[in-house]
Amino acid sequence: MSGLHSLRGTSLPSQPQSPASRHLGSARLTRRHPTPTSSSVLDRYGPSVLFAIALLAGTLLRLWQLNRFGVNSDEAVYLGQAAALAHEPTLSRLFPLFRAHPLLFPFFVALALPFTGREALDLAGRLLAVGFGLATIVVTMAIGRLLFGRWVGATAALFLALMPYHVTVSRQALLDGPMAFWVTLTLLALVRFAATQRTSWLVASAVALGLGVLTKETAVIFFGAIVTTFALHPELSGRPRPLLVALGAFIATVTVHPLATFLAGGSGTERTSQYLVWQLFRRPNHEWWFYAWTIPPALGLAVVALAVLGIILVWKVWSWRETLLVAWIVVPFTFFQVWPTKGFPYLVATTPAIALLAARTLGRLFALGSARSGSVLPTRSNWRRGIALVTVIAVAGSLAVPSIAQLRAVTNGTFLAGSGGVPGGREAGEWVRTHTPEGTKLLTIGPSMANIIQFYGHRKAYGLSVSPNPLHRNPTYEPVVNPDLWLRNGEIQYVVWDAYSAARSPFFAEKLLTYARRYHGRVVHTELVRTVDTQGRPTDLPVIVIYEVRP
Numbered sequence: 001m002s003g004l005h006s007l008r009g010t011s012l013p014s015q016p017q018s019p020a021s022r023h024l025g026s027a028r029l030t031r032r033h034p035t036p037t038s039s040s041v042l043d044r045y046g047p048s049v050l051f052a053i054a055l056l057a058g059t060l061l062r063l064w065q066l067n068r069f070g071v072n073s074d075e076a077v078y079l080g081q082a083a084a085l086a087h088e089p090t091l092s093r094l095f096p097l098f099r100a101h102p103l104l105f106p107f108f109v110a111l112a113l114p115f116t117g118r119e120a121l122d123l124a125g126r127l128l129a130v131g132f133g134l135a136t137i138v139v140t141m142a143i144g145r146l147l148f149g150r151w152v153g154a155t156a157a158l159f160l161a162l163m164p165y166h167v168t169v170s171r172q173a174l175l176d177g178p179m180a181f182w183v184t185l186t187l188l189a190l191v192r193f194a195a196t197q198r199t200s201w202l203v204a205s206a207v208a209l210g211l212g213v214l215t216k217e218t219a220v221i222f223f224g225a226i227v228t229t230f231a232l233h234p235e236l237s238g239r240p241r242p243l244l245v246a247l248g249a250f251i252a253t254v255t256v257h258p259l260a261t262f263l264a265g266g267s268g269t270e271r272t273s274q275y276l277v278w279q280l281f282r283r284p285n286h287e288w289w290f291y292a293w294t295i296p297p298a299l300g301l302a303v304v305a306l307a308v309l310g311i312i313l314v315w316k317v318w319s320w321r322e323t324l325l326v327a328w329i330v331v332p333f334t335f336f337q338v339w340p341t342k343g344f345p346y347l348v349a350t351t352p353a354i355a356l357l358a359a360r361t362l363g364r365l366f367a368l369g370s371a372r373s374g375s376v377l378p379t380r381s382n383w384r385r386g387i388a389l390v391t392v393i394a395v396a397g398s399l400a401v402p403s404i405a406q407l408r409a410v411t412n413g414t415f416l417a418g419s420g421g422v423p424g425g426r427e428a429g430e431w432v433r434t435h436t437p438e439g440t441k442l443l444t445i446g447p448s449m450a451n452i453i454q455f456y457g458h459r460k461a462y463g464l465s466v467s468p469n470p471l472h473r474n475p476t477y478e479p480v481v482n483p484d485l486w487l488r489n490g491e492i493q494y495v496v497w498d499a500y501s502a503a504r505s506p507f508f509a510e511k512l513l514t515y516a517r518r519y520h521g522r523v524v525h526t527e528l529v530r531t532v533d534t535q536g537r538p539t540d541l542p543v544i545v546i547y548e549v550r551p
Contacts, residue, residue, distance in 0.1 A: 042385070047150035050392075051141055051157050058137050058161030061403055062130045062171050067123045070426025073448035075173040076455035079125045082109035088118055094454040099476055102257040104214040105178045122426075122455075125173030132178040133170025137161050139184045140352040146191050147321050148360050155359035155392055160352055162399035164406055165298035168420060169345040175216040176345035182212030183222050183349040187328060190226065194320060199242040206246040210253025217257075218346070221335050223250075225327040233320040283472065286342040291333065295347055300399045303358045310361030328353040362391060422452060422500060424527030428544040429456020431525045432494070442494040442546075443487075443515070445501035445508050447477045449544075453496060461496070465508040487519045488551050495521055495547040521547035 071079065080095025085106055097103075109125045116124040137157050144153030160166055170177040189205035192198075205226075212219030230237040237243055296304050314322055329350045336346050365388075406420075432442070432453055440459045444450045447463035454461050462480045467473040486492045495516045502509035515521075527544035 047154040050151075050154040054137060054141070054154065054158040054161040055134065057158070057400070058134055058167075059130075061162070061167050061400075061407070062133055064407055066126050066130065066171060069421030069423050070429070070452065070456060071122045071125075071173065072420065072422050072425070073451040075122070075125065075421075076451040078106055078175060079109060079121050079173055080451075080455060081106040082113060082125065083118065083121065085110035086113040088113060090458050091118065091121075091455065094458070094460065096476055098261060100474070101175055101216050102214045103260070104211065105175050105216075108178075109173070122173065126171060129170055129173050129177045132181040133166065136166075136170070136177075136181045136184050136352060139181070139188050140355060143184070143188050143191055143352070144356050144359060146188075146195065147356070148363055152356070152359045152363045155362060156352070156355040158392070158396055159300070159303055159355040159358055159399060162396055162403055163298075163300055163303065163351060163355065164399065164403045165295065165300075166348060166351045167403045168298070168406060169348045172345075172420065174345055176348045179212050179216040179219050180349035180351070182208050182215055183219055184352045186212065186222065186226075187324070187352070190229075190324065191321075194236050194324075199245060202242050202246040203249045206250035207253050210250045212349075213254045214257055218332075219349070220254075221332045222328065222349070224335075225324070225331040228327045228331060229320060229324045232323050236320055283340065288337070290342045291337060291347065294344060297402075298344075299351065299354060300395070300402075302395045302398045303354060306358035306361040306395065307354050310357050310364065313361065313364055325353045325357055329357075358395070362388060362395075423529045424498075424543045425449070425452040426456050428496070428498075428525065428527050428546065429453050431546070432457030432459055435525070436494065440494065441492050442496055443480065443483065443492045443512065444496045445498060445512050446505055447474065449496060449498045449501055450477075462492070464512050465501075465505050483515060484518075487515060487549060490551055493549065494524075495519075495549050497545045497547070499541070499543045516547040516549060519549040519551065521549045524548045 077095065077099060078101075080091050081097060081099060081103060083091035084095055084097040085103065086092075105128075108128055109121070112124045112128065113121060137160050140160050141153040141157035144156040146153075166177075166180075169180075186205045186208040189201050189208055193201035193205060209219060209222060209226075212222070230243075311322065311326065332347060332350055336342060429452055432440070433456065436457075436459060442450075442453055442457075442459060442461040444453065444461055444463055446465040450461035450463045453459065463477060464480060464483060466477045466479040468479045468481050473479060480486060480492075483492075495512060497509065497512055497516070523545055525544075525546040526542050528540040529543050530538060531541045533539045
């Protein structure tokens, strides 16, 4: 097809390359040669069909029962910020505009608020996150196609579309999924720059990374991946002028956030500095092995194994392509491994690079001599084509099965932050909104359930576990320094116990129940979810219990 391009220098080239072609020129874009006459229909149209399957499967997995459960704490915060941006009168009183992160994603959600209304704000935010997730699949396909050919691009898109980790995060109104899109777009622009040496592509990558930082500031970590790649492959960045222009574009883009906080006056700049201090002095929230224990199964063990195998296979013919993809994984993993605060969705921006490395491995294992495009499926061997198809289907199945099981799973009363919605949270909040008067105040175990109650219940809630020490608490949350006094004076009318917070903070859960007993707590509402007990029998588990208290 005229105008269609691919990168040279992929695995198993069909003809020997000259020394000059192995240098930077080997990475430049060249026109694809006409498809050989021996190519089958599958070789011609297979990548397009596979990519269409990836998009269809990815869409179904991300939309299936999308709003089955109410939002979790972080989703409530970001959607509350969107409401504050749109000046929604109720939620803007409960959720401040400036918190720990920039406002690009809440800004997009705020644009939809006049059309969806406050009641559908959770669905609107999640649909926007799904859109970013599907766009990331498309960009991943484009990167794979440029680097290693059509089949690798389509296969990487399929792996990402079915990957439990990416499916879970991109179904939630969190910042990490949209940030992953901008970071992956940065990677695509960098690949184009490496292939063409056009300054415009380097500037585009800088702007895309800047938009990632405006979504979540941790995207700046990938700047380290870029520097690492350029340092190890100086032929990609021989001229200083394009680098300076791109750096200026990046700085100009990210300056939007500090400028916005400055123009907001004291509320913006003061809150931002408070968040910075809090982030620097936060206590570890998980063990050091958290990522090693939780992330590989979420990525898919087969995908992880293929990615590692691919790195070993290309060790002797290593190029800037492998350096860029590996840096895209190792740099953020190293940072978050060292950083004391660990969250389940923090590494989702590395998933496209992992999917590309895994698909690249299949391309190298099964491509024959005509694999100038790095095809996953060969053109000269039916039995190799069959093995490749079976392998792709097997890996895809190993991803799809846990993704589907995860979406259908019932809760056991525990919850991993950032891993999904909170069963019973929406219903408990709606009960509060319906059955309590305006001005009601509630006490929860921690700020997580307090955020959910505020989002759905439109009543002020406080977390008992919020520390009175400013260095050990989120600046947004107001501590209850003397709960006995507040309860004795009738300033708090309801106490809320939830199984999710109790599993994380048993000390404060027991303390809250002590207050409920001391101040004549009466159960007025209970949220039950159907689960199974240790013997596998169905049972109703109380996950949220609301007590009415009085002095």
